[in-house]
Structure formats: C-alpha cells, structure tokens
Amino acid sequence: MSTIFFINTTITAAGAGNHRIMCIGDSITESEKRENSWRYMLVQKLCENGYKDKFDMVGRNSGFFNNSDTDWDSEHCGYYSAKADHLLNGGLPRGRDSHGCIKQWAPEYKPTIALIHLGTNDSRGGQSPESTLKDIEGIINHLRLAVPVVKIVVAQIIPIGKSGPEKIAQELNSKIPTWAKTVTTDESPVKVVDMHSNMQIGKDQGTYHPYGQGSKKMADKWYAAIEEWFAPITKVRNGCVVNFRQNHENKQRQHPLSLNKENKMSIFQLNGRNINSTTISSFNLFIVKSRNEPKGYKVLPN
Numbered sequence: 082m083s084t085i086f087f088i089n090t091t092i093t094a095a096g097a098g099n100h101r102i103m104c105i106g107d108s109i110t111e112s113e114k115r116e117n118s119w120r121y122m123l124v125q126k127l128c129e130n131g132y133k134d135k136f137d138m139v140g141r142n143s144g145f146f147n148n149s150d151t152d153w154d155s156e157h158c159g160y161y162s163a164k165a166d167h168l169l170n171g172g173l174p175r176g177r178d179s180h181g182c183i184k185q186w187a188p189e190y191k192p193t194i195a196l197i198h199l200g201t202n203d204s205r206g207g208q209s210p211e212s213t214l215k216d217i218e219g220i221i222n223h224l225r226l227a228v229p230v231v232k233i234v235v236a237q238i239i240p241i242g243k244s245g246p247e248k249i250a251q252e253l254n255s256k257i258p259t260w261a262k263t264v265t266t267d268e269s270p271v272k273v274v275d276m277h278s279n280m281q282i283g284k285d286q287g288t289y290h291p292y293g294q295g296s297k298k299m300a301d302k303w304y305a306a307i308e309e310w311f312a313p314i315t316k317v318r319n320g321c322v323v324n325f326r327q328n329h330e331n332k333q334r335q336h337p338l339s340l341n342k343e344n345k346m347s348i349f350q351l352n353g354r355n356i357n358s359t360t361i362s363s364f365n366l367f368i369v370k371s372r373n374e375p376k377g378y379k380v381l382p383n
Contacts, residue, residue, distance in 0.1 A: 100136045100310065103158055103192035105168060105183070105220065107202050109239065109290060110159025111146050116293045118145065122300035124154050130304075132311055139190040141180045158186055164206065165199040165216035169223075183220045187227035194310060195224050196303055198236040198276065200253050201289060204246040210253035214260050221264060221271065231269050234306045235261060236276040239295070242288035251277075274306045 104110050104120050112118035120138070127136055140158035144151040160167070162174040171182040197220065203213040217235065224231045237254035241247040258273050265271035276299055280286055285295030 099134070100194050100307075101139045101190060101192045102136055102194045102196065102307075103139050103186070103190060103224075104196045104198075105140075105157075106159040106196075106198040107163045108146065108159070108161040109201060110157060110198055111142065111161055112159075112290070112296075113146050113148055115145075115150065117291060117296050119291065119296040119299035119303065120155070120157055120159075121153065122297050123303050126300055126304045127311075130308075135311060139192055141186050141190075158183070162202060163199075164202045164208065165213050165220070166203075168199065169216045169219045183223045187223045191228050192224065193228060193231055194307055195221075195231055195233045196236075196307075197221075197233065198238060200238045200250060201241060201246075204238075204241060204249040204253060205243075207245075207249065210249065210256050213253055214256060218260075218264055225269050229268060232307070232310055233269065233271045234274055234303065235271060236274050239276045239280045239286060239291060239299070240282055242282045242286075272306050274302050276302060 110120065112120065115121045124138060127133070136154075138154045138156045140156045142157050142159060143155045145155075146161050158168065160173050160175070160177060160180070167173050168183055171184075172178055173180055173182070197217060199217055199220075200210075200213050203216075221233055224233065235257060237257050238250055241250050254275075254277050261271045261273045279298060280291070280295055282288070284292075285298060286292055291299060
C-alpha cells in the first residue's frame with residue numbers, strides 16, 4: 082500500500098503538464114485517411130478521456146499520405162515505404178528525403194513520449210531483426226539526446242499478409258521484449274506493446290495496413306501503454322481511504338473517500354461532511370491507494 086502526501090486547495094494529476102507525443106513509423110503510422118488511422122483514433126481517445134489540453138502531437142509530417150486532412154492534431158513522423166534506417170539516417174522514400182530524419186526531428190520537436198511501430202518494410206526487404214533493432218535503438222538514442230527523460234513505447238508489429246516477410250516479422254517481434262530490457266532505463270523507460278496478437282488479416286487489416294477496426298485496436302493499445310504517464314485523477318474511486326489531519330494537529334484520522342456526482346475530488350465527503358476547495362487547505366491529506374486499485378494514478382501538489 083502506497084501513500085501520497087499533499088497540501089493544497091485542489092487535487093491534480095501527476096505529470097499533468099503537456100506531453101509532446103511523436104509517432105514514429107511507416108505507412109501504418111502515416112495512413113491515408115482518418116477511418117484507418119490509429120493516430121487519429123488515439124487523439125480522439127485522449128481527448129475523450131479529459132486530456133485535450135494535456136498533449137500535443139509533434140513531428141515533421143502531418144495529415145495522411147496524399148491527403149491534406151490536417152484540421153486536427155495530425156503531426157507525426159510516419160512515412161510510407163520507410164524502413165527503420167530511413168528514419169534513423171535519412172533518405173526517406175517517395176521523394177521526401179528533404180523531410181530529414183530523427184537526428185533533426187528529436188532536437189526540433191523534443192518529444193516527451195515516442196510511439197514506435199517499425200519493422201514492416203524492413204521485414205519485407207529481408208532485413209534481419211537484429212539490424213532493425215539496432216536501427217530502432219539508434220532512434221531511441223537520438224530521442225534521449227534531445228530529451229533524456231523521454232518515455233518510449235515500441236510495438237511488436239502487426240501481421241504481414243505474406244508468409245516470407247511475416248516469418249521475419251514474427252522473429253523480430255519475439256526478440257523485442259528481451260531487447261527492450263537492455264535499453265530501458267529508470268529515467269527513460271521503454272515499454273513494449275503487442276500489436277500483433279488479435280489482429281486478423283481480412284478482418285482487422287489488409288496485407289499490410291489496418292482497417293478501421295484494426296486501427297481502433299491499435300489506438301486502444303497505445304492508449305493503455307501511455308495512460309499512466311498522464312495519471313488521470315478519474316482513476317481515484319469511491320472507497321479509497323483518506324487519512325487526514327488538521328494543520329498542526331498531531332492526531333491522524335482515517336476516513337473513506339466519496340467522490341461527488343461529477344467524480345471530482347475537489348469536493349468530497351469525510352464521514353458525511355462536505356469538504357470543498359475552500360476548506361480543504363486547512364487539512365493535510367493522504368490518499369492511500371489500495372493494492373487492488375488499477376495502475377495509473379498519483380496525486381501530487383499543484
């Protein structure tokens with residue numbers, strides 16, 4: 082059981098400052114339209130969960146491939162036909178070499194969260210998993226040079242509808258978890274998200290690219306991976322325990338927490354007594370998270 086201390090007139094989420102999210106990948110990341118874009122669906126999901134003002138999608142590219150639909154937060158670093166080494170060293174295909182590579186993007190956009198789905202075109206080209214992972218590690222190194230505390234999520238890539246490349250992709254996916262343990266740090270964690278399982282060719286995706294349903298599955302998995310870095314206050318539930326004591330009072334008393342109808346913590350009850358934002362400052366409060374509560378929330382001072 083962990084205890085978190087604060088004294089304030091409001092209760093806010095940890096890490097509630099704006100995150101700059103960079104999506105790094107190939108055509109699966111760039112996509113051609115909203116209906117098949119996991120990026121668009123991820124942006125919608127973040128906004129729906131109260132983070133509209135807590136993030137900014139960043140990158141050299143925007144919108145979709147051959148589609149100037151940019152009236153949403155559409156910036157990214159996804160490029161059709163790109164391999165991991167293109168994003169690391171430059172030479173982007175389809176006449177977009179002028180867009181540069183991570184060596185320019187990382188210091189310019191300074192992402193605090195990076196979502197990486199790379200390896201499809203590498204596998205299609207017969208590139209070894211070891212070579213692909215070396216390129217991805219190089220990308221991570223440049224991200225950390227720009228932002229030492231950047232948080233990174235690397236995907237085990239979605240299926241490929243051709244047997245030869247899919248065999249290489251599966252080998253790559255099998256190596257990613259062990260590799261990730263060698264590159265993760267406490268300061269800059271590397272998570273792995275499984276995008277391969279539960280994706281069915283013909284239902285969720287075509288030979289290479291996800292359909293709408295598959296894109297939603299991907300967006301849901303990205304969201305689940307990064308949600309704790311936003312630490313939503315809505316994770317605090319009725320029945321959590323509040324330890325409180327009035328300022329300068331030595332005796333500590335314990336009461337269950339009840340959220341108000343809007344599920345906000347700025348007004349709650351201690352044994353039936355309403356405590357609101359005008360009176361809460363007279364208390365030192367301790368929110369105690371029980372072991373069976375879901376991961377992903379902290380309460381810290383403003």
